[in-house]
Amino acid sequence: DGLKLAKEIAKIHYENKDVHLARDAMETAFRKYPSYVTPEDVNLMLEVLMHQQEYTKCIEILINHAGVQLLNKHVGEEEFHSRSLEEQLSQATECYVPADLLIDLHTKLTVSLIHVKAFEISAPLVEQLMTESVEEFGDLYLDIAEAYMDVDFHEAALQLLRPLINSDHYNVAAVWLQYGESLAAVDQMEEAAEAYNKVVRLAPQHAEARLTLSSILQSLGRLDEALLILNQESDFEPLDSQLLFQRCKILLDQNLVDEFINAAKLLFRRHFIHIRNRDEAEAMISNKKLSNKYEAIRELRRSKNESLEDNGPAYTGPDVSIEDQWELFTSVCNILHEKKRFEELERMTFTALGSKEFMKDKERAREVEFMCLLACIYNESSYFAYNIMRELVIKNPENVRCWNLLNLIISKADDFRHNRFLLRLTHKHPDLVALGLLNGHNCLVAGTYKYSLAEYTGAFKQDPSNPLIPLMLGLTFTHMACQKFSGKKHSLVVQACxxxxxxxxxxxxxxxxxxxxxxxxxxxxxLPQAIHYYKQALTCQPVESLEGGPMLDLSREIAFNLALIYQNSGSPDLARMYMYKYIQI
Known part of the structure; x- marks a missing residue:
């Protein structure tokens, strides 16, 4: 009764997946009632132990309760059995199995011996099992084949799998999958490709098999077939992210740019937000929190009576790792930049701003925002570029590169929103030289020269070693001297000089x-002084360029200005000489 009760308790724990409790119950019963243990009890105990991968313990149970013996023909039986079980397993030359041992226990013994790599004494047991009917005992064939695969003995596994795939009952996708895996492991790639092809035909939705088959076909150089295997019809079935990612990699390797970009966009739609118009793009930039971005876009769509959700494809299977997706995203952006497809680049980076996967990492979020900025600059979308750059300047007021980028955007912008922004920022950072210079430039362009002088003078006091500031002061005085109604022109010219x-x-x-x-x-x-300095400039070497940048050669501009002076002064021959010598078309 005690053994029966323990067995019932163990079964309940095992069914509830409490394997440790099931083992404790069975071990207690085996210890207290060893003479009442039945083959069914042994089978249950072995299942529990194999679930915990305790294969040596399985062999010990079979020796103690099922009549199995390990033998060594070179050593006496008593002396050999006095050794530890591990020593016996390493030195045994034969495994005795009672003739009446249940075939399930026979199989578990074989599996356990294979897992402890006692291949010599397990081989006869495998041969004995293979005399049984495949149709009737195919599941036992499969158990042993899986054991061989677990210990990377795939040649032995193939001997058991071949009868299974040729049978009627076990000619199924799962068996073909294991057959293909073993063939690939022993480098029989052509046969492995055929096996995985069979799996795909029998189970078209098996994404892992299609991925493996694609990799095998790539290794065989059959890239077109590899791509075909990864093809998915989004209108009829959910898209598997892993298959789509693998397809992107092959398309990129084959330099099929358009197909690669389209496949990558399809993959990113799983977590990128689809931007429909300019208003939604502005909402993506204006709102910093991801939740606010989504809410703003929903409000825009409600106001226009549009559907709130995008009609994108459905996805299935595990998602691709964020690191792999990020690498793919940067590859797409680099290719779009190289191909000068700046409008697509801008849309791609804007949609990434709505990615829950990318934007939850602060470092990646900053990277995406900066890529948006670059895309807007390249696409000459000054309105959006200014909105992004303004936030960067506020966060990094001491960064010179930020001010250079802002200046670049302002120079191409069609509006003057930056004027008030810079003035407001001056109250917070009155000592910033870059800010003073930009305010001075704005005043100079607007024709308010006295204000620009004040800004440039303040900047010059803070940074007296910057040659740009005295140049701007000189040009401001020059503009003031050229005004029609300005007084003290002589004084202004002297200060300019x-x-x-x-x-x-x-x-x-x-x-x-x-x-x-x-x-x-x-x-x-x-004019005489102008001619003197122009000619002196022509004798100077062009300014050395930065590494990788264009050389700043002003000889054409200088020659053109000289030609204008000579032409207006009645010397067309001299003008023509400078044009022909320095300006070539």
Missing amino acids: AFLNTYVEMRGECQESMYNLGRAMHQLNL
Whole structure:
């Protein structure tokens, strides 16, 4: 009764997947009632132990309760059995099995011996099992084949799998899958491809088999077939993310750019937000929190009586890792940039702003925002670029690169929103040289020269080593001197020349500085001085470019200005000479 009760308790625990409790119950029963243990009890105990991968313990149970013996023909039986079980397993030359041992226990013994890598004594047991009918005992064939596969002995597994795939009852996708896996493991790739093809035909929705088959076909150089295997009809079936990702990789390797980009967009739609129009794009930039982005887009769609959800494809299977998706996303963006498809690049980066996967990581979120900024600059979307850049400047007011980028965007913008923004920012950061310079530029362009002088002078006091500031001061005084109703023109010209000479001293006599000095003299209508500085500029070497950048050669501009002066002064031959010598079309 005690054994029966323990067995019932063990069964309940085992069915509830409480394997440790089931084992404790069975071990207690085996210890207290060893003489009452039946083959059915042994079978249950073995199932529990095999679930825990305790294969040596399984063999011990079979020796103690099922009459199994390990033998060594070179050593006496008593001496051999006095050794530990591990030593017996490593030294045994034979495994004795009672003739009346249940076939299930026979199979579990064989599986256990294979897992402890006692291949020599397990081989005869396998041969004995293979004399049984495949149709009737195919599940036992499969158990042993799986054991061989677990210990990477795939050649032995193939001997058991071949009869199974040729049978009527076991000619199924699961068996063909294991057959293909073993063939691939022993490098029989052509046969493995055929096996996996069979799996795909029998189970078209088996994504893992299609992935493996695609990889095998790639290794065989059959790329077109590999792509065909990964093809999915989104209108008729949910898309498997892993298959789609693998397809993207093959298309990228084959340099099939358009197909690659389309497949990548399809993959990203699983978590990217679909932007329908310019208003939604602006909502993506204006709202910083991801939840606010979604809410703003829903409000826009409600106001236009549009459907709130996008009619995208359905997806199935495990998602691709974020690292792999990020690498794929950057590859797409790089290709779109190389192909100068800037409008697509802008849309791609904007949709990424709505990705719950990318934006929950702060570092990636910053990277996506910066990629949006670059896409807007390349696509000349100054309105969006300014909105993004404004936030970057507020967060990084000391960063010179941010100010350079803002200046680049402002120079291409069609509006003047930046004026008030810069003035507001001045109250928070009155000591920023870059901010003072930009405010000075705005005032200079607007024609309010006194305000620009005040800004440039403040910047010059803070950064007296920057040659750009005296240049701007000199140009401001030049503009003031050229005004129709300005007084004290002589004083203004003198001050302009003083600051311009300070600029030349700081910058050095080079093509750029001489050209700027010549332009100022030209604007003041001091033509002899302008000609002098222009000619001096032509004798200077062009300014050395930064690594990888274009060389700044101003000789064409200088020659054109000289030609204008000579032509207006009645010397067309000299003008023509400079045009022919320096300006070539």
